[in-house]
Amino acid sequence: MGRDILKTAVDRIGPGSPALFPRAFFMLAVAALVFAAPASATFKKEAPNSCIDCHKGLEDARLREPVALWSASVHAEVGNTCDGCHGGNPADTAKSSMAKENNFYAAPKKNEIVQFCGKCHKELSDNFMKSEHGTTGEQTCIGCHGSHTIRRISIDIINEDKCSECHDYDEAEKLKNILQGLHGKFQESKSKAKMITGLPTEPLNKELDKVWTKLRQVRMISHTFDIPKVETFAQKTGESIDQVDLEITRLLDVVRERKIWGYAAVALFALLAASFYFYNKSGPSRG
Numbered sequence: 575m576g577r578d579i580l581k582t583a584v585d586r587i588g589p590g591s592p593a594l595f596p597r598a599f600f601m602l603a604v605a606a607l608v609f610a611a612p613a614s615a616t617f618k619k620e621a622p623n624s625c626i627d628c629h630k631g632l633e634d635a636r637l638r639e640p641v642a643l644w645s646a647s648v649h650a651e652v653g654n655t656c657d658g659c660h661g662g663n664p665a666d667t668a669k670s671s672m673a674k675e676n677n678f679y680a681a682p683k684k685n686e687i688v689q690f691c692g693k694c695h696k697e698l699s700d701n702f703m704k705s706e707h708g709t710t711g712e713q714t715c716i717g718c719h720g721s722h723t724i725r726r727i728s729i730d731i732i733n734e735d736k737c738s739e740c741h742d743y744d745e746a747e748k749l750k751n752i753l754q755g756l757h758g759k760f761q762e763s764k765s766k767a768k769m770i771t772g773l774p775t776e777p778l779n780k781e782l783d784k785v786w787t788k789l790r791q792v793r794m795i796s797h798t799f800d801i802p803k804v805e806t807f808a809q810k811t812g813e814s815i816d817q818v819d820l821e822i823t824r825l826l827d828v829v830r831e832r833k834i835w836g837y838a839a840v841a842l843f844a845l846l847a848a849s850f851y852f853y854n855k856s857g858p859s860r861g
């Protein structure tokens with residue numbers, strides 16, 4: 575009976591039957607690789623880098639400071655060095671490393687930045703160019719993320735101080751609420767899922783990963799700054815989270831039910847043991 579509960583629990587997790595899982599996930603993995611390749615390319619982290627070596631010793635603060643700022647950034651963490659953004663040849667220790675022939679790209683001007691970052695973050699820059707931020711050209715990637723100081727993202731990038739410099743905070747706040755609500759919902763389901771014990775949770779985790787991919791997509795779409803569009807996608811993703819959450823709740827019920835059966839079995843066993851004891855005790859005195 576325990577096994578049956580387990581089986582239905584596993585089968586009901588996903589929309590696909592277990593046989594469909596591997597193929598669907600293989601395709602998903604391929605798709606993820608294709609789409610994620612540019613911004614998750616591997617870099618040679620430890621290779622000597624002339625840009626860093628020369629710039630960190632330069633007199634002029636304007637030329638020197640990017641090194642320290644960059645060192646604490648997410649790009650340093652993932653190994654995207656100076657040349658990833660600025661081009662040039664980091665193996666050449668002379669100033670010729672910044673020659674035109676090495677595709678050197680000096681500090682980009684304001685109207686070049688979206689394309690500059692879009693070399694690796696293409697989906698985001700494409701979406702961004704559709705936004706009013708992109709078409710008016712007043713706001714660029716570095717207005718929100720910085721250039722050398724770029725950190726791992728946080729929803730607090732959207733705040734009243736920053737977002738009311740050029741317009742009302744209303745629309746910005748709406749966007750923040752949509753994204754924050756979705757992140758909160760996802761985190762809640764994720765922590766609930768952690769409380770499932772004694773059942774195989776792999777299929778469930780795969781469903782959670784799928785939902786996470788959708789959530790990432792909402793993030794991509796958020797760079798259109800088109801609130802109704804973001805809202806539509808966020809709502810769909812919210813519904814997917816709800817579905818997975820229903821399954822999590824059901825599995826938690828199974829866990830609870832099993833515990834109750836467990837307690838009942840222990841109680842029954844204790845009762846049997848007690849009856850045996852009294853039976854044995856009273857047995858000989860009868861005869």
Ligand code: HEC
Binds near residue numbers: 625626666667
């Ligand atoms: C031998 C020292 C040296 C090396 C190596 C070097 N730079 Fe420079 N870099 C300089 C100096 C000096 C300047 C100031 C402009 C000038 O004198 O040409 C500069 C300027 C720059 C600028 C600012 C350009 C502007 O117009 O504002 C950037 C960006 C830059 N370097 C990036 C790089 C990158 C990327 C590399 C590696 C591929 C690199 N540098 C390698 C010395 C160096």
Ligand code: HEC
Binds near residue numbers: 640657716722
């Ligand atoms: C994520 C992309 C990125 C990386 C990595 C990066 N830069 Fe830059 N850099 C920019 C952008 C964008 C600008 C122009 C806007 C600005 O000044 O903030 C810039 C401007 C500069 C300037 C001109 C500064 C000024 O005030 O005129 C220098 C010098 C420079 N970078 C050097 C470096 C060096 C050295 C490294 C490596 C330690 C580096 N950059 C890594 C994006 C990057």
Ligand code: HEC
Binds near residue numbers: 702732
């Ligand atoms: C008006 C502010 C703003 C501008 C401009 C902006 N971003 Fe963002 N970006 C955000 C916020 C806020 C998030 C986090 C959204 C979330 O948590 O759901 C984010 C997320 C990201 C992420 C993480 C996405 C992921 O999950 O992989 C990257 C990378 C990024 N932005 C790059 C860019 C680039 C490149 C540009 C320019 C084309 C840009 N951003 C312009 C606010 C901005």
Ligand code: HEC
Binds near residue numbers: 613648694724
């Ligand atoms: C040479 C490729 C390259 C360029 C050019 C580049 N990035 Fe990145 N960026 C990356 C990689 C790789 C990551 C790490 C992705 C990861 O680990 O999720 C990253 C991460 C980020 C993140 C953090 C995402 C997160 O999940 O928290 C932000 C924000 C970001 N980049 C913004 C920018 C901006 C703004 C520019 C332009 C000034 C830029 N990037 C240029 C490769 C690049």
Ligand code: HEC
Binds near residue numbers: 710713736799800
């Ligand atoms: C450098 C100026 C500037 C800053 C800073 C800025 N924006 Fe904008 N934003 C604009 C411009 C210009 C528009 C075009 C419409 C307008 O003028 O209101 C716009 C439009 C928008 C829209 C679309 C409004 C609509 O009606 O469709 C959203 C959403 C938005 N911004 C969000 C943000 C957020 C979030 C921040 C803070 C992280 C921010 N903005 C910071 C310049 C800016």
